Amino acid sequence: MLETAFFNLFAGLSILSGMGVVLARNTMHSVMFLIFCFFNAAGLFFMLDAEFIGIIMILIYVGAVMVLFMFVVMMLEVNQAKLREGFLQYLPLGGLIAVILIIEFIAAAQSGVFTEGVKATAVHISQQVNNTAEIGQVLYTRYLLGFEIAAIILLVALVGAVVLTLRTRKDAKYQNIAAQVHVRKEDRMRKVRM
């Protein structure tokens, strides 16, 4: 009973905040709604006894990914009024997709696959099992090789990102400090006989 109540709370709030992401006029508010949505999704994972994924969801998505999103949004300086121009021209196509989706959902709900008997329910495992510890135990033992390769992949991603962005652009003006310090009077000034 209590569980159903919490499920409805988390699920409902994540749907509402998901709608908020799309409907908010201010991009910053959209990002905030998305963060709220992730928190609710994390709550759903906790209810499924998947506390590791729940925590990772908060740490990685909210803590890292969304902060990055926020930086990007702040740097982009999106013009809302301009974005909303031509909003209506996508309505026919978007509306069509929405209608098809609704029909699909209703058909699926009516098909009998989701009746009470066959519905998957969360099977709660005993309190002794801690899935964070369990994942840690196999991740650093049996799956060690894969873990190490993943680490090298991250290193390559890091090196690749730096290599592709760090370069002296031929069209940008740079300050040459050594030249500035070593400049002499004669380099800058020229006596002209009038």
Place this chain on the structure above:
Amino acid sequence: MANVTFPFPFPEHLLALLPEMIVAVLAMALLLLDLFVPKEKKRMTAYMAALTMMAAGAATLFVMTPETQVAFYGFFVLDHFAVFAKLLICIATLLGIVLSIDYMKDEENIGEYYVLMLFSALGMMLMVSANNFIIMYLGLELMALSTYVLVGYQRDVLRSSEAALKYFILGALSSGMLLYGVTFFYGVSGSFHFVAIAQGIAEAGSSAGTAVLLGLVFVLAGLAFKVSMAPFHMWTPDTYEGAPTPITAFMSVAPKVAGFVIFMRILVDALPGLQHEYTTILIVMAVITMAVGNLAAIAQRNIKRMLAYSTIGHVGFVMLGLIAANADGYAGILVYLSVYLFMNMGVFAIIILMRREGIQGELLDDFAGLSRVRPGYALAMGLFLFSLGGIPFLAGFWAKYVVFIAAIEAGHLYLVLYALLFSAVGAFYYIRVVKYIYFDEERVAFNFVENRMMQATVVVSAIAVVALGIYPDPLIDLCQKALGGLI
């Protein structure tokens, strides 16, 4: 969840990973060392990277044992099959590094270029030693991620960035498809190991038919992307054309070796029960691949683009070995890949030598009249092109011969006739380049940079192509021995 007791046993047979460890450790060391190498001495980095690959190749031979070794709790397998593939990868990477030294010398941040090549090789080496989808996928991603960056290395060249972006997006899409397919296999069998998946599929029988078939289709599509089989070949021409030429040479050979080797492993170890299904899919794809590759190559004026389509055409021929699905077919694939390595590296070495002030040397017209100025280069180029076209008594002929015979043995006579037809079409556009070299007037002045190492690459490749053409038996024997690990 698996019960793990502590202290957990230390990974057994770690020595089997010696080549991978050498590459990984030296690549990271090189990444740091490169900071202290002054700009005018950057060649040092390249030489050290080349030495690393030689060391890895030597270590591969050193750790090889007659019986199959399994390390890291059964996640890593070292058999003759993997050893052979690793040697090919080491040679291809070594040649790729040698081809890069002169070509890339004016680029910025050149140190990381060689480090990324080493990491790419590391990914491939892990991939060919994988006996499960986890290591296979991680190796694949390591290889692909390094290659994406290498393709886009020339940031100031627009088509290089474009090539990298196209390759990246389509590569990510194909990885997604591969993973989606793997989830079906995991769902049916509860394991990532190839052998366990085969058991799981056999036990589930027809009850899991649709799921297994979906998994098969997605895994095949994901792998087909990586080895550029049509209809998943779209990225190949643009990426080959835009990438720095040494990288084009590298990625036309090494990832293909890794891709086909893991393809064979998956088909033999994980999907033996689906042979009828995958053969049907592969036949359809081979028919399209051969046609697309060989017909589109005719229309190209840029030789890198032409060679991209030629690669697709060759992939179509290699697929005959997969379709044959017998020992001769799989050995034929290894023969084909080894021979293709030398032919392609040789051709690309000459294309790189053609680059001179202001001219990329990539258009067919740039080759006109080469024979009068540089008869040596012209002869070598002629040999490579005849070999690619499958003219008898050069290595390329035997490569085709072996896979064609294997496919006939398996009863695919009509498919082989079709392949022969497109082989003839292929010979046309290769020989057209020879015509430019020998019978056309020169249109632009040739002033070649002397580069001993590149010339050595050309000579070695030419000798390999001719020697294997006259006496291919040792290579064919070697490939059949290498199959011991697979079948």
